[in-house]
Amino acid sequence: MSLIEINDVHKSFGDVEVLKGIDISIGHGEVLAIIGKSGSGKSTLLRCINGLETIDRGSITIGGNHLHGTAADLRRLRLQVGMIFQQFNLFPHLTAGRNVMLAQTVVKKTSESEAETVARDVLASVGLSDKFDVYPDKLSGGQQQRVAIARSLAMKPVALLCDEITSALDPELVGEVLAVVRSLARGGMTLAMVTHEMQFAREVCDRVIFMHEGRVHETGAPEDVFGAPKTAELRQFLGMANVT
Numbered sequence: 719m720s721l722i723e724i725n726d727v728h729k730s731f732g733d734v735e736v737l738k739g740i741d742i743s744i745g746h747g748e749v750l751a752i753i754g755k756s757g758s759g760k761s762t763l764l765r766c767i768n769g770l771e772t773i774d775r776g777s778i779t780i781g782g783n784h785l786h787g788t789a790a791d792l793r794r795l796r797l798q799v800g801m802i803f804q805q806f807n808l809f810p811h812l813t814a815g816r817n818v819m820l821a822q823t824v825v826k827k828t829s830e831s832e833a834e835t836v837a838r839d840v841l842a843s844v845g846l847s848d849k850f851d852v853y854p855d856k857l858s859g860g861q862q863q864r865v866a867i868a869r870s871l872a873m874k875p876v877a878l879l880c881d882e883i884t885s886a887l888d889p890e891l892v893g894e895v896l897a898v899v900r901s902l903a904r905g906g907m908t909l910a911m912v913t914h915e916m917q918f919a920r921e922v923c924d925r926v927i928f929m930h931e932g933r934v935h936e937t938g939a940p941e942d943v944f945g946a947p948k949t950a951e952l953r954q955f956l957g958m959a960n961v962t
C-alpha cells in the first residue's frame with residue numbers, strides 16, 4: 719500500500735481554483751520531484767499534504783488515515799509529515815541544538831534529556847555535530863537549512879516535504895544541502911520535493927511530477943520526463959520548445 723494517497727484533490731483561493739483534481743500516490747521510501755512553472759500549484763499541493771491548507775474536495779490519506787478529518791486527526795498526522803521551506807525559520811535567540819529540541823519538548827512533550835540526545839543525533843546526521851551550541855546568525859545559510867532539516871528529522875517523520883529548500887541559498891551553499899537530501903533519500907526516507915534543481919531531480923528522484931495549471935500534466939521516471947517529454951507544455955518548461 720502507498721504511504722500517501724492523494725485522490726481528486728481540489729483547492730481554490732476565492733474564485734481561483736489552484737488545484738484542479740490531483741491524484742498522486744507516494745510509496746514508502748519513494749523520492750518524488752515536483753516541477754512546474756510559478757503559480758502551477760506546487761507549494762499549495764505540499765501545504766495540503768502537510769495539512770497547512772484545507773482541501774475543498776477529494777481526500778489525502780497518510781498510512782491509510784485521512785488527513786483532513788477531525789482537528790485531532792490533523793494534529794496527529796501533521797506530526798508525521800515534516801516540511802522544510804525556502805526560509806529556514808529558525809528562532810534567532812536559540813542555539814542550533816535548542817532549535818532542534820524545541821518542537822520535541824513543546825509538541826511531543828519529550829523530556830529535555832531525551833530531546834537533547836535526539837537533537838545531537840540528528841545534527842550529527844546532517845554534518846553539524848559541532849554546532850549544537852551555536853546561534854543561527856553564526857551559521858551560513860546552508861548550515862541553517864541543515865539545522866531546519868535536523869529539526870524536522872527530530873520529529874521522526876514518515877515523510878519529508880521540501881519546498882524549494884535551496885532557493886534562498888547562495889549557489890556555493892546549495893550542494894551541501896542537496897547532499898543531505900541525497901543521503902536521506904538513500905537511507906529510505908519518503909520525500910516529495912518541489913525543486914528547480916533539475917540535475918538533482920534527475921539523479922536522485924524516482925519519479926518526477928510536472929504540474930501545469932493546477933493539474934498533474936505529465937509524470938514519469940526522470941529519464942522519461944527530462945529525456946523524452948511528451949507534452950508541449952513540459953517541453954516548453956524545460957526550455958525545449960523547439961523540440962518536436
Ligand SMILES: Nc1ncnc2c1ncn2[C@@H]1O[C@H](COP(=O)(O)OP(=O)(O)OP(=O)(O)O)[C@@H](O)[C@H]1O
Nearest residue numbers: 731732736754755756757758759760761762763912
Ligand atoms: N493563501 C493564498 N491565498 C490566495 N491565493 C493563493 C494563496 N496561496 C497560493 N495562492 C495562489 O495560488 C496559485 C498557486 O500558488 P503556489 O504557490 O501553489 O504555486 P507554485 O507552483 O508553488 O509557484 P512558485 O513556484 O512561484 O512558488 C498562485 O496563483 C497563488 O497566487
